[in-house]
Amino acid sequence: MNKIRLLMVVLFACFTIPVLATELTEVIGKVTDATTNEPLSGATIYISDLKTTTTTNANGEFTFRNIPAKGKFLVEVRYVGYKTTSKQVDLAANNQLTFALEQSVIESAEVVITGTPYSSNNKTNSLAVVSVNREKLAQAAGTNIIDAIAKLPGISQVTTGGAISKPSIRGLGYNRVLTIVDGAREEAQQWGDEHGVEVDQFSANRIEVLKGPASLLYGSDALGGVINIIDDLVPAPGEFNGNFTTSYGTNNGLTASSLMLQCNTDGFVYRGRVSYKNAYGFSYKDHTVPNSGFNETNFSGMLGLNKTWGYAHLSLSRFNTNVGLVENGPNANGDYEDENGAVITNSEAQTRKLDLPFQNINHYRAALNSNILLGGGQLKTTLAFQRNIRKEFEESATEPGLNLGLNSYTYDVKYSFANAGVWEPTIGVQGMHQTNVNSGDEFLIPDYVSDNIGAFAYLKRNFDKGALNAGIRYDYKNIDGDDLIADGNQVFTAFNNKFSNVSGSIGFAFEIAKNLNLKGNAGSGFRAPNIAELGANGRHEGTFRYEIGNSNLKQETSLQFDLGLEYSAEKVTVGLNAYSNRIYNYIYPGNFNNETHPFLEEDGSTTTLPLYRYVQTDAELLGGEASIDFHLVKALHFENTFAYVKGTNLASSTALPFIPAASLNNELRFEPTIKGLKDSFIKVGLTNVFKQNRFDSFETETNGYTLLDAGVGTSVKVKNGKINLWITGQNLTDKLYYNHLSRYKPAGIYNAGRNVSFGISVPLL
Template sequence: MKKIHLVLIVLLYTFFSANSFAAELSEVKGKITDASTQEPLAGATVYISDLKAVTTTNSNGEFTLKNIPSKGRFLMEVRFIGYKTYSKMVDLATINTLNVPMEPSVIESAEVVITGSPFSSNNKTNSLSVVTVGKDKLAQAGGTNLVDAISRIPGVSQVSTGGAISKPTIRGLGYNRVLTMVDGAREEAQQWGDEHGIEVDQFSAARVEILKGPASLLYGSDALGGVINIIDDLVPPPGVFNGDFTTSYSTNNGLSASSLMLQGNDNGFVYRGRASYKNAYGFGYKNTTVPNSGFNEFNLNGMVGLNKSWGYSHLTFSRFHTNIGLVEDGPNEQGNFLNENGEVITKSEAQERRLGLPFQNINHYRAALNSNFILGNGQLKTTFAFQRNMRKEFEESATEPGLNLNLNSYTYDVKYYFPNAGKWEPAIGVQGMYQKNVNKGDEFLIPDYNSNNIGAFAYLKRNFEKGAINIGARYDYKKINGEDLSIDGEQVFNRFDNKFSNISGSIGFAYEVAKNLVLKGNAGSGFRAPNIAELAANGRHEGTFRYEIGNSKLKQETSLQFDLGLEYTAKSVTFGLNAYANRIFNYIYPGNFNKETKELTNEAGEIEILPVYRFVQTKADLIGGEASMDFHLVKSLHFENSFAYVRGINRSDDSPLPFIPAASINNELRFEPGIKGLDGTYIKVGVSNVLKQARFDSFETQTDGYTLLDAGIGTSIKTGKGKLNLWVTGQNLLDKKYYNHLSRYKPAGIYNTGRNVTFGINIPFM
């Protein structure tokens, strides 16, 4: 089956490449002005995302987009600080000059979203709930990793293991129910594990788009809860070569993080290279440093490609490498951490940057070829990717790993967008993945296995003057085979051959019921096949404080979700309101039932008793909503507020579902004085209120509520090379001791991170 897939990929790519280079060369010129004064706006950014085409206006407000097709309909965007983002669908066959009057705005207009629909669209015609976080906000968040930086978006949470590992949760669903997209391809990195974070260089993200709700129609299995799409920067205009250097330091864990990027565009030949490094010792709280919770990370990534009149083709490649310390034991009754000899570990010892045992060593290699071929008035978008994830865990020896997992993943995604006149927008697609996992260590948690899945979908969007409706359907088939394993006569894994298939669909609408007031609604089904750990795990995974046992008889999860949203955007106030109800059939979760335990003996002859967690299924409901409101009663003063709540119900006995985040209320007051020559200057103060989580499963415990105080200050200085950005972000400034309900260290009595202040600078050059 894998060979058939590869042959089809090569034939498709060769055929469409050969037929695409005949496209005619074209360009679009225009002028960007202030709508009120008619003054030209110099430095405005103009781009078409679907073509990877970008340029900026000169001192007269004029621009030229080169090397673009002479046919096709594309969404063009214009952005300029202090002005409302302009977006318009343009037909390149009928337009070669475009004059854009920009309207001044005190609100931060939402960016155009791409993830939620096959066709690029703005919020007024996109029915799904999508939130976009830009590069500046990601940096100013002061997160230790990318998921940490977006974890306060309403509806988004993180399953954390100290400062190094964060797993995204959307509306109460995480792990293999949330799909992470990188370089246009789904990330495959053993994400079933509690202590397996996403393996992406956070500096490479120009923006992150978060799709809330089932996205199985567009992405297949594992997008049942939502999608996190990590998008790299557009390349510079033709003839431009530039770069930047970013560095930051955080006081809590001594995290030093730096990244150097260079990129250029030589008449359509585009390229980019980036190197990043991070190093941190253990995180701390209230004069306590957690030993062996530090990490180091070294990443390399690059891109080469062509931006031509026939479209674009980009080859991206990356190597993500990290070492992460794992904490096995919590503090004693006096709050002290002890070494193996029972001696108190001092703060200076805990702050050493040398990792002790146990620790993880992870290498993740990724190569992806992303292309968009313009075929007449239609488009063919393709993504072919290969990933190799090598995950080692060192427990008794720093040179010989106990657990050693090697996972190879081949993915493909082919979509065709039919020619359209802007009213009816049809698209079809086919996606697939082949995986093979091999154990190379002397410890085993999951078996050797291979899996193969393929899916196809059809999508149709109908645009109206004041909105749009969309409908789609999809079929998926997945096969997964686990290998038999016995050691010294003891059966560790039994062979299994499982097959899963599903038909899913969705329908949605967006309608402007009044000026600036948009109503959105969706009904969609989701699908997820059980992951390998749920089917076959049999062992203790370092850092989880439990022994896991899988169940090869598990059925696939399916869901049906309804959500309704209302968005209002006016001159001085914006608000959004979303409510949803999600019923999941055959919901899979691990539980410690009847207080089952298992005794393990280490090489030193010591006996450790661990709780046994078995994977079971039930019918589940997740009901909740998010609300946000942003006041701009004074031009320079922003008051942003948000609320998120989700309630998980086990329908078998109406008990709470496990691992559900607590309700949260976030408030931020942001002052932007508008200092001439210092665009982007801000001072902010934020308060995060996380309510008590009193709904928990029998093997969990209640988590008390808490309030955290944050603050930040930053500015941008104009230079001949671009904007030099400076920022300082303070988190948990009152040094509050607290547990997050989703912290994997909570059962061990280890608090979340205390006071942390991050200093950062971004320097452009060339």
């Protein structure tokens, strides 16, 4: 603990030294139409590695101030109706930049930050990455941030009603998917079924999803992939702006609003955001699920410096949510009953006041991010502290039964050496120290202390038509679980486990013909067992099972091969991805031989629950994703995606549990040109989910279904930006269906029915 705190202090001191020797540097440029050479006004220019942005004036000109006088950075330019372009720029040799954009009905892939230490565009990244911007996230009308990306190919979610969704990438979820917030890995008891991603969805300017093992750059828990939630880049110097967004959903009465203000005063940058969400129980057909509502309040702020030596940003946030927990499904008539057997009416279920049981979660996060130009290279660091307090209230609204307090200290230090844009070498070290304490009178996991550290080396070789990359990493983790005797019973037995692993990755990306890109990657992954898998002994409120851990579990390792082909022409884009993922010592909970366990309730009664034990097997996941977008008419877009994954238990040649069904998504989008309006659209979509008839012995088959979605929206240009308005509808036919990964399916609770969402986003100042 003291060593980690000392490291934070020393690194922070190092970051502040360059502030004493700053000098103003300007880079100017111009953006034009490649065909007519006419200037483009309102184009946006980004330098992601410096967290800075600017826009062009009426003459197509732009200026970057307070940026380094030297160094190579990827500069990205976007403009509606034109192909996004990006290129490596040596600021020492180019203080005047020019970009000629080509008109296109298809906007090329955005810059990918997740995959490599240096920012790079998708054409030189060997990993499979998809990206969603803020506008698409808002129009998805998800009740949480994971719902908003769940239609991306290869992405699905483990749902607990409308409040909680856990991401699954290519059939892997829980601690196999790492979420990055404010540049730091989120640590928030994410091993649990009913533990969602604890971040303000309004804070996401863009979400990048890396599909496949990312252990090389992120260590344990990135075996399945990474979800990188990226906040806003700071405004240009001298700008003070903000935004207010609000929406309403008819299914569960969800009201969601967020206010943001930010400013850049000669390189001193700051941002503040406050958000609030409130919903009553979700509904399907003529039934509202009692006590499935939630409320959420978020505060966040950022202070930082953007100077010629780089940047340093301190982000602070508090995430608070209260979530109702559903204990029972409907009766034989489909109605919900209270504890006395009386039917709960829909009007009673639509109260916004939560009943018992419910959970209260507070997640505090402080993260210091910096990129310091040092010795011709870049020193990127993220130091973070997170405190997660999770309380579950059963018999009393003031005295929690389960009360978990988790403290996490994380550090991530990478140095990318000076390069000529050809060789890009990077070394790094990452680590974490965690302590968990039980403060309630119920227990599920033991108190524990955990430490892990990892070091890696990464090298990328750029060519005119692509790139090669390779890397190697070593990880070590130690976890100590405490002994606990309560009321004369042995609840937990102490254990000490150590895990270590060497992992690596090699990949390529090349333009084999005009507009045709081929990419491939072979990588190994690593995941140490989480605390629940090692030491669980109990039941969560809101789950329908009793869990027992296994302290003898081995670490998971994987070997995945990924091959992708992308074609991007003027009016059509095609993407194909195939992968094979072999996981050794795959860990999963199972209910074997219908084993049950008695559970003593607070009132003295005994409930019999199915008993789930954590076991291991070798496993294989095979699958792929395909997408094809037609834009034969400029204003008309026909977008289609397909995803499939097959999970096999190699010991028994049977299906792995918790594997999502194959899905096909189709969307027809019309974008008319309307005088006085911008970015207008009308869309109709179908979500086709196929029958899941491959399931483990303790699961059941899930029928296929088709959902109809639609939406309409537009923007009104105003002096300081544009006002966005939209109306979107989900499951418009009010289809009764179960998602195979829904935790409410075993209780006979359907997924949400028809929902219509109304939204508006207004620029401020």
